[in-house]
Amino acid sequence: MSRSTPSSRSSGSVTLSDVAKLAGVSPITVSRVLNRPELVTPDTMEVVREAIARTGYVPNMLAGGLASKRSRLVAALFPTIASSMFAETMEALTDRLGEAGYQVLLGLSGYPAAREDDLLEAILSRRPDGILLTGIVHSASTRQKLLAAKIPVVEIWDYTPTPIDMLVGFSHERVGEAVGDYLIAKGYRRLAMIGGDDDRAMQRRKGFLSSLAGHGIEDVPTMAIPAPGSLRTGRQQMARLLDEGHRPDAVFCNSDALAQGVLAEAQSRGMSVPGDVAVMGFGDLDFSPYTFPALTTVRIDRRGIGRIAAEAMLARMEGRAGPEKVLDVGFEVIEREST
Amino acid sequence: MSRSTPSSRSSGSVTLSDVAKLAGVSPITVSRVLNRPELVTPDTMEVVREAIARTGYVPNMLAGGLASKRSRLVAALFPTIASSMFAETMEALTDRLGEAGYQVLLGLSGYPAAREDDLLEAILSRRPDGILLTGIVHSASTRQKLLAAKIPVVEIWDYTPTPIDMLVGFSHERVGEAVGDYLIAKGYRRLAMIGGDDDRAMQRRKGFLSSLAGHGIEDVPTMAIPAPGSLRTGRQQMARLLDEGHRPDAVFCNSDALAQGVLAEAQSRGMSVPGDVAVMGFGDLDFSPYTFPALTTVRIDRRGIGRIAAEAMLARMEGRAGPEKVLDVGFEVIEREST
């Protein structure tokens, strides 16, 4: 029964001072036990640990972050996590940063990246120690806010030699080229493409078309749909493609989900894959080896991107010299039965 | 060039006081413009807004949260987001809470919920205004920490009449029963089940077996695999089931991804679905209407759960009277071609 009259503003919950009193040390010593244990003798540590356990103390990182200017928070912006494309990158990121004592604040920017700017402002008001963005950024105001925040920035899932700060990704244009080259080499000549309308899909399209143009193929029907593509939209677009009279011998889909839809539509029309039409996806999602026929696709190391991005960010936040600032993780064409 | 000597600890970035000076008002007025605009005259507001824009001021919610005891942060714990099962719930939650000015801190507890307790502690140290948990909680220490935090708690994706605080979910046991009843009614008698080993999958199994027992069916081979199930593990388990000599006429899979694997394995062995074996899934993921044959499954309103949970949480955080504390969103058996 304490007779002290706590100010009306106090929260009533256990604070670091309460722990310090119980342990018979000063508050800063408790702080050190928690954050810089190497500065404290084992005896003191023991006493303080005991006091923490008895009081059930839970640190207040709002206060800690305000005082130290380190929130131990990292923000990550993704267009969506409902496609497993980004979800796994997010998981790998969260795992690695979690080990190092950081938490990840997830921002979902949506596909037309409509409110990206507002979202970024909301996120920066949490004073994250680092920020990860999906895609390379274009809006000048976004760029400027990021620079003003003076924190490590990692851009992922895309490639540019001149990122805002650091980058872990790959060239979507080269993916498109590789797919074009691959399909040409397999002997396909009447190509078509079904893809999302986001920047990265457009880059893949550009590479694809340029590869084909290099082989004298110019008329390539391209169906664009709002990202992210799904099995349903893939099926619809394949139907439209065929209904419009196109007879492609190979279709490049901008995601494995789309490709699955294309397979479904082809099969429902009695077309054999790859006999009547070959199908190629992008992403190598977990179901892709098991579709009928198994899907030829482009593999991206999704977890690897998250893990490497986390590593790069940690290096910078902890003042270590990180690996290179720009890392191209590449990609791999995985040949299966559908081509 | 200011001659003031800022303390060595100041961050150098624009603060609310800087804005106040430029606008010729007191700091609290700037605070009110941002947080309680109804208390300020339009003229003042105009001047302050102008000053905010000119300085590029970004509020510091660490400081704001510390002073006001409202972090405007909501924590959400999921076992994983790599399965679209939870990803959509998370998206719906984030969307609704984002509209109301809250951000969502994502915690990934993993499937054996190994570090749930540590994760919870890390999360509570951010002083979230509310917390959402997937599944109903069992660990006493987790329960106690949640109660001690004195914040709204919403448990989702499960059902109990006695949640810690609020609940938005459905009964997995009743799902199992409904599936059992459905398959029996369709005339299947040699049933089997392939499922994850997590609590909720076990509940579905329990309901399934109890329904079958009610019809005199006792020997039901059950394959348990580590959650979350995938197409690959589904295929493996179906192979094992058959290789062990079982000849089920219907298989209930604990997720649509597993069911897709079962379909693949059956087809690769030349078995027709549902002729030789019927397959039923759980979840109604976006690909499920498009598998071959289209998958009979159990639909859960995944986005609805997120939206309703957000609504319930907001009501409590804003002191409004929320809807009921326990909401059973139910489920729906979706009959397609695979049964």
Next chain:
DNA sequence: ACTGTTAGTGTCAGCGCTAACGCGAGCTTC
């Protein structure tokens, strides 16, 4: 004229924590 009320703004103190520096004890060094 006096009191009461309301709207708009300001003053003050403090939320819970940590950076920076201070200080004494125990040691080494020459």
Next chain:
DNA sequence: GAAGCTCGCGTTAGCGCTGACACTAACAGT
């Protein structure tokens, strides 16, 4: 044995913001 060092801990002063309350002006009611 005085100076200098290291180690472990304490004192002080904020970090940037908002709650509580104070104050003033304008107006209404009696």
